[in-house]
Amino acid sequence: MTTTFDSSPALRTGALRQSLLISALFVVGLLVINLLFFPVGTVAVVLLSGLYQGMLFFLVAAGMSIVFGLLDVLNLAQGSFFMLGAYAGFAIYGALPEGTPTTVRFVAALVGATLAGGLLGGVVEIALLRPLYVRPIFQIVLTLGLATAIEEIVREIYGPAGLIPIEPPAALDTTFGVFGAQFETYRLFIIVVGFLLMVSVSLLLQRTRLGIIIRAGVQDSEMVEALGINVRRVFTLVFVLGTAVAALGGMTAAPFLGAYPTMGTQFLLTAIIVIVIGGMSSYEGTAIASILVGLTRATAEQLSLQYFNTPILASVSALVFMVIVLLVRPTGLFGRE
Amino acid sequence: MPQQTNTTTRASLWPGLLTMILFVLVPYSYAAFTGTPQPETSGLARVHSAAESIYCVKGISPVTSILLIELAVLLIVVLWAWLKQGEPGGKTAVFHQHGWYLFTLALLIAIPFIIAWQTNSSPCTRGKAFFWQSIYIDVFILAILALSYNLMFGFTGVVSFGHAAFFGTGAYAVGLFMKHLEWPWWLAILASLLLGILIALIKGFVGLRIKGLYFALFTLAFAEVFFLLAGNRIMVNITGAEDGFTFTVPDWLNMTKNRLFFYYLTLTFLTLAFITIYRLMHSPTGSVLSALRDNEERAQMIGYNTFHFKLLAIVLAGIMATMAGILRGLALKGASPNVLGLDFTMNPLLMSIVGGVATFSGPVIGAFMLRLTEQLLRDSIITIGTLSLNIGDHWTLILGIIFILSVMAFPHGIVGTWLSKNLHTRNGWITLFQRPKTNKDTFVQSSHPPSSTKHKETS
Numbered sequence: 001m002t003t004t005f006d007s008s009p010a011l012r013t014g015a016l017r018q019s020l021l022i023s024a025l026f027v028v029g030l031l032v033i034n035l036l037f038f039p040v041g042t043v044a045v046v047l048l049s050g051l052y053q054g055m056l057f058f059l060v061a062a063g064m065s066i067v068f069g070l071l072d073v074l075n076l077a078q079g080s081f082f083m084l085g086a087y088a089g090f091a092i093y094g095a096l097p098e099g100t101p102t103t104v105r106f107v108a109a110l111v112g113a114t115l116a117g118g119l120l121g122g123v124v125e126i127a128l129l130r131p132l133y134v135r136p137i138f139q140i141v142l143t144l145g146l147a148t149a150i151e152e153i154v155r156e157i158y159g160p161a162g163l164i165p166i167e168p169p170a171a172l173d174t175t176f177g178v179f180g181a182q183f184e185t186y187r188l189f190i191i192v193v194g195f196l197l198m199v200s201v202s203l204l205l206q207r208t209r210l211g212i213i214i215r216a217g218v219q220d221s222e223m224v225e226a227l228g229i230n231v232r233r234v235f236t237l238v239f240v241l242g243t244a245v246a247a248l249g250g251m252t253a254a255p256f257l258g259a260y261p262t263m264g265t266q267f268l269l270t271a272i273i274v275i276v277i278g279g280m281s282s283y284e285g286t287a288i289a290s291i292l293v294g295l296t297r298a299t300a301e302q303l304s305l306q307y308f309n310t311p312i313l314a315s316v317s318a319l320v321f322m323v324i325v326l327l328v329r330p331t332g333l334f335g336r337e
Numbered sequence: 338m339p340q341q342t343n344t345t346t347r348a349s350l351w352p353g354l355l356t357m358i359l360f361v362l363v364p365y366s367y368a369a370f371t372g373t374p375q376p377e378t379s380g381l382a383r384v385h386s387a388a389e390s391i392y393c394v395k396g397i398s399p400v401t402s403i404l405l406i407e408l409a410v411l412l413i414v415v416l417w418a419w420l421k422q423g424e425p426g427g428k429t430a431v432f433h434q435h436g437w438y439l440f441t442l443a444l445l446i447a448i449p450f451i452i453a454w455q456t457n458s459s460p461c462t463r464g465k466a467f468f469w470q471s472i473y474i475d476v477f478i479l480a481i482l483a484l485s486y487n488l489m490f491g492f493t494g495v496v497s498f499g500h501a502a503f504f505g506t507g508a509y510a511v512g513l514f515m516k517h518l519e520w521p522w523w524l525a526i527l528a529s530l531l532l533g534i535l536i537a538l539i540k541g542f543v544g545l546r547i548k549g550l551y552f553a554l555f556t557l558a559f560a561e562v563f564f565l566l567a568g569n570r571i572m573v574n575i576t577g578a579e580d581g582f583t584f585t586v587p588d589w590l591n592m593t594k595n596r597l598f599f600y601y602l603t604l605t606f607l608t609l610a611f612i613t614i615y616r617l618m619h620s621p622t623g624s625v626l627s628a629l630r631d632n633e634e635r636a637q638m639i640g641y642n643t644f645h646f647k648l649l650a651i652v653l654a655g656i657m658a659t660m661a662g663i664l665r666g667l668a669l670k671g672a673s674p675n676v677l678g679l680d681f682t683m684n685p686l687l688m689s690i691v692g693g694v695a696t697f698s699g700p701v702i703g704a705f706m707l708r709l710t711e712q713l714l715r716d717s718i719i720t721i722g723t724l725s726l727n728i729g730d731h732w733t734l735i736l737g738i739i740f741i742l743s744v745m746a747f748p749h750g751i752v753g754t755w756l757s758k759n760l761h762t763r764n765g766w767i768t769l770f771q772r773p774k775t776n777k778d779t780f781v782q783s784s785h786p787p788s789s790t791k792h793k794e795t796s
Contacts, residue, residue, distance in 0.1 A: 068550075072550075074550055074554075128741065128745065131745060132744070132745070135748060137496060138744050138748055140496070140550070140553070141686065141690070141744055142741060142744045142745070144498065144683065144686075145683070145687075145737055145740035145741050145744060146737075146741060148679070148683060148733070148736075148737045148740070149734065149737030149738060149740070149741060152731075152733050152734035152737055153734060156731065156734060265679065269557065269558055269561050272554045272557060272558055273558055275554075276551060276554050276555070276558075280550070280551070308571055310569060310570055310571045312565070312566070312569045312571050315561075315562065315565045316562055316565070316566070319558050319559070319561075319562045322555070322558060323543060323555075326543065326546065326547055326551070326555065327543060327546070330546045330547045330548075330551070331547075332551075
């Protein structure tokens with residue numbers, strides 16, 4: 001981490017305002033494209049499904065971004081925790097007896113998956129990552145290997161086919177109309193959960209002592225260490241929180257996507273695109289970039305479904321977006337030099 | 338690069354090359370002169386068919402005996418030169434320096450015949466020897482891929498997680514050009530290589546604007562798009578979507594018919610890749626490459642344009658990986674999306690780490706070890722108490738565990754550990770147990786054996 005001399009508040013706010021402006025312009029541009037090509041009802045659905053996708057990406061990327069900011073460790077196994085969350089949710093959902101109300105089972109699965117994700121994250125950090133602080137690049141290589149290993153283990157236990165989505169509580173299992181088009185309530189639930197987490201993590205970072213330490217650590221971890229704070233311990237905590245949030249995300253997605261071994265890699269790749277666009281270690285960058293990427297993907301998906309009858313453009317559009325951002329701003333939208 | 342060590346330690350490769358040509362020519366010409374040619378052949382084909390009648394014999398043939406004798410002679414010469422340390426500038430310098438490489442190459446040349454002798458089958462028709470040749474072809478292709486990965490990751494310090502993009506492009510492009518455009522083989526291969534260079538240039542010009550990890554992530558996402566495109570049904574008529582496609586190759590390039598030839602073809606490319614990297618890393622350019630791995634800012638400060646050097650490394654690695662992909666496509670006479678998947682990024686990475694990052698022979702040894710172990714354990718079943726495990730079914734999982742273990746406990750790999758052992762016999766035990774200095778800005782630095790050991794591999 002290089003020391004930033006140019007991070008005087010005025011300059012930072014200026015850069016931030018500029019980045020926000022670019023993002024806002026981008027959203028307006030997407031909106032215009034949408035309105036040009038689709039009827040109003042479709043536009044609403046595209047926007048909502050963009051938000052829903054964006055929230056899922058955010059849940060995976062948030063932990064990665066903060067963890068990377070703190071100690072330069074990029075956790076490429078974060079997608080696997082997302083997948084593990086889904087599988088843990090299934091296991092808990094299935095373990096509860098048939099008679100229990102769906103809501104109870106669902107909430108138990110949510111809580112259980114989050115705890116399981118956090119627990120496993122703690123084990124991975126303490127057992128596998130800690131010994132490697134002397135060889136930083138190998139930490140990343142290790143997490144890549146870990147992602148493969150976790151995927152294979154899941155495949156061993158549950159088989160390659162994947163599980164059929166579980167039933168959400170009856171209240172969420174409906175659709176509602178927006179401008180004449182139908183939208184699933186459950187997706188709205190995901191948006192709400194994502195938004196709540198976004199706000200609460202932001203509050204944690206801005207309003208608590210731990211948040212101050214984390215933000216200071218992202219800025220300059222060596223200086224924080226010099227002030228007598230054990231950055232490693234804070235890092236472990238953040239790592240656990242990040243994996244727990246990812247697992248929660250996986251479980252929230254489970255009633256919609258089901259659970260399958262490759263979903264980890266899928267979400268990891270988009271999460272990577274998100275944090276690169278957002279500027280690697282910037283929390284607000286990750287939050288905004290995930291929504292931008294979600295909206296871009298949803299728009300591209302709708303476009304290519306309409307014209308090519310396949311959703312292929314969705315993945316390509318996110319990558320093209322990343323390449324353009326990197327060409328214009330090599331440090332991402334909200335990144336520091 | 339200190340000029341002095343260059344002149345004293347580097348021996349010319351020509352004597353070695355000559356040895357190898359003789360090594361092949363002697364048994365071949367013996368077979369050509371004593372064999373009986375097929376009736377309808379003429380010219381060079383007549384000579385070759387005469388040779389074929391000898392070396393395609395089941396079990397031990399005169400060719401095998403000649404090769405074994407040559408191997409023994411070579412081993413004695415190499416051992417002699419190896420024991421006779423000192424006077425590196427003399428006539429035996431090449432055996433002193435590259436002796437073990439030469440011996441390995443000779444062994445690989447002789448292996449199809451040795452296997453034929455051991456399994457009592459013919460190296461040219463279906464049988465055990467034929468089958469093992471295909472395994473070795475696979476190993477050679479993976480070794481080329483691992484070598485090219487190591488050039489980027491180990492020697493230059495450019496971390497890329499998207500090497501499969503090159504490999505897969507090679508396999509796909511050569512097939513698509515030959516199938517749909519009906520280009521001749523040489524044009525298809527050339528065009529595929531150019532495509533590989535183009536991808537490397539795009540990666541370089543776009544990706545190298547961004548530093549370190551951004552680049553790794555960029556390449557990961559880049560490769561994934563190729564994977565998605567290849568597997569998508571939008572181009573199902575061209576690429577065959579997730580099933581892949583097959584194409585026909587000329588008879589002489591056909592691995593099923595002319596496998597022995599294909600074996601030597603891939604071996605030649607492996608040797609070429611090895612020599613290229615070896616010579617590159619012993620040249621001044623190579624020194625700059627490892628300098629910018631160790632400390633990029635310092636290399637810039639001295640006045641090198643590090644961008645150009647990184648670009649060079651990426652393009653070279655891209656060419657090699659694309660060539661490996663082309664060979665794979667030709668060998669299987671087809672391609673499917675899995676050649677673009679994460680597996681073909683993980684495999685070379687794992688092979689480099691197991692064999693030894695930033696060593697010359699490490700990736701090759703890693704490729705041999707992992708692929709041959711997989712083959713040997715494929716159908717074996719291990720029983721621990723009541724639990725029985727079929728190794729072949731769980732190989733990917735086992736690979737993942739090997740991966741994690743070797744990253745944790747064995748970071749220098751086989752060759753790297755061997756070299757650092759060599760070093761501490763000279764410098765005392767301290768070096769091995771010394772904790773490397775943590776330096777976040779040059780993140781590859783601490784993961785390698787001290788750079789002074791790098792050039793000692795040959796001695």
